[in-house]
Amino acid sequence: MFNEDNQSYSNTLKRLDELEKMPVQVNKEGDIREILENNGISRRDFMKWAAAMTATLALPSSFIPLTARAAELAGRIPIVWLHMAECTGCSESLLRSSTPSIDSIIFDYISLEYHETVMAASGWQAEENLHSAIKDYKGKYILMVEGGIPSGESEFYLTIGAEGTTGAKSAREAAEGAMAIFAIGTCSSFGGVQAADPNPTNAMPLSKITNKPVINVPGCPPSEKNIVGSLLHFILFKTLPALDAYNRPTWAYGLRIHDLCERRGHFDAGEFVQHFGDEGAQNGYCLYKVGCKGPYTFNNCSRLGFNDHTSWPVKAGHGCIGCSEPNFWDTMRPFEEPLANRLYSTKFDGLGADKTADTIGVVLLSATAIGIAAHAAISSMIKNKE
Numbered sequence: 001m002f003n004e005d006n007q008s009y010s011n012t013l014k015r016l017d018e019l020e021k022m023p024v025q026v027n028k029e030g031d032i033r034e035i036l037e038n039n040g041i042s043r044r045d046f047m048k049w050a051a052a053m054t055a056t057l058a059l060p061s062s063f064i065p066l067t068a069r070a071a072e073l074a075g076r077i078p079i080v081w082l083h084m085a086e087c088t089g090c091s092e093s094l095l096r097s098s099t100p101s102i103d104s105i106i107f108d109y110i111s112l113e114y115h116e117t118v119m120a121a122s123g124w125q126a127e128e129n130l131h132s133a134i135k136d137y138k139g140k141y142i143l144m145v146e147g148g149i150p151s152g153e154s155e156f157y158l159t160i161g162a163e164g165t166t167g168a169k170s171a172r173e174a175a176e177g178a179m180a181i182f183a184i185g186t187c188s189s190f191g192g193v194q195a196a197d198p199n200p201t202n203a204m205p206l207s208k209i210t211n212k213p214v215i216n217v218p219g220c221p222p223s224e225k226n227i228v229g230s231l232l233h234f235i236l237f238k239t240l241p242a243l244d245a246y247n248r249p250t251w252a253y254g255l256r257i258h259d260l261c262e263r264r265g266h267f268d269a270g271e272f273v274q275h276f277g278d279e280g281a282q283n284g285y286c287l288y289k290v291g292c293k294g295p296y297t298f299n300n301c302s303r304l305g306f307n308d309h310t311s312w313p314v315k316a317g318h319g320c321i322g323c324s325e326p327n328f329w330d331t332m333r334p335f336e337e338p339l340a341n342r343l344y345s346t347k348f349d350g351l352g353a354d355k356t357a358d359t360i361g362v363v364l365l366s367a368t369a370i371g372i373a374a375h376a377a378i379s380s381m382i383k384n385k386e
């Protein structure tokens with residue numbers, strides 16, 4: 001446990017003091033306080049966000065000022081963000097909110113030395129930016145990679161930029177000098193849709209391309225909180241967070257969608273949507289029977305939502321499709337039908353979280369069966385009455 005007297009707290013303070021002495025890397029005008037103010041975000045709002053983020057990171061409230069300070073110092077750490085085989089949805093998750101959230105503003109503020117979607121440079125100049133960032137900040141930059149990485153028959157299924165470098169080579173080189181490495185999104189974490197059967201490009205997760213430790217931040221896309229929170233956690237502690245068997249930070253991926261779902265009461269009561277648009281759907285019943293994979297999916301969407309807590313898939317009326325699990329394109333299909341009595345099992349058979357998921361799956365499927373049976377019994381009672 002953390003508390004103000006313990007080593008963690010004082011180490012973090014020391015680390016933030018050291019970071020403060022580093023030169024500001026951001027080349028935008030103004031510091032984060034001015035940027036927040038210009039976006040209509042008061043100090044009070046910012047501190048409220050810091051409190052929420054501290055709780056999200058599973059830290060005690062004594063860390064709130066440290067989290068706020070870490071966000072303010074985020075501009076001192078250079079970031080190299082590479083795009084591999086992907087749809088850019090993970091970047092979009094952060095960058096395209098109509099009302100910028102504090103998370104997206106922080107992402108805007110950090111020193112993005114290389115990011116194909118948002119940088120002004122192109123062609124040779126862009127390549128030059130990447131090479132110089134990797135050289136100038138050797139051992140000091142954070143690498144974030146979005147997208148699966150094609151790796152054979154030939155790596156040339158993905159070639160990038162004026163030099164025609166393969167994605168795999170580019171990712172390997174950038175990983176070499178990185179201080180920390182994050183696989184952003186399910187494609188980079190586990191291969192994603194590119195790696196779905198039959199995986200014609202032999203797309204790989206980032207962790208198979210480098211032998212350095214990779215923190216996986218999966219999701220299709222991951223929420224802005226999970227991306228920014230991962231960055232803040234590293235700024236605060238400079239160590240790997242507690243990870244599950246798939247290298248996902250447990251502060252974000254430690255619980256199942258189902259554990260905190262707002263429709264959970266209906267699941268327990270055996271009240272299910274039977275078809276999209278039916279009366280159950282109008283009443284906000286549980287979406288398990290129309291395919292919700294929340295019981296098998298480890299992520300915090302049901303706790304945090306998306307777009308500044310506005311909504312999330314289950315709230316909007318469609319079940320979770322399990323996007324933060326390995327191989328979900330293969331193992332969670334069909335997306336609009338329940339897994340029924342098919343046990344959730346991945347190709348990583350036998351690994352820790354998989355075992356946990358299997359065990360939970362067995363228990364849960366029994367619970368589901370009870371829920372469904374209860375519903376069937378109630379329905380038949382009503383029918384008999386009629």
Ligand code: SF4
Nearest residue numbers: 261264286287292294
């Ligand atoms: S099955 Fe899906 S909709 Fe139903 S309670 Fe679980 S997470 Fe929510």
Ligand code: SF4
Nearest residue numbers: 299301320321322323
């Ligand atoms: S609700 Fe499920 S499918 Fe949707 S983003 Fe969260 S984990 Fe992915």
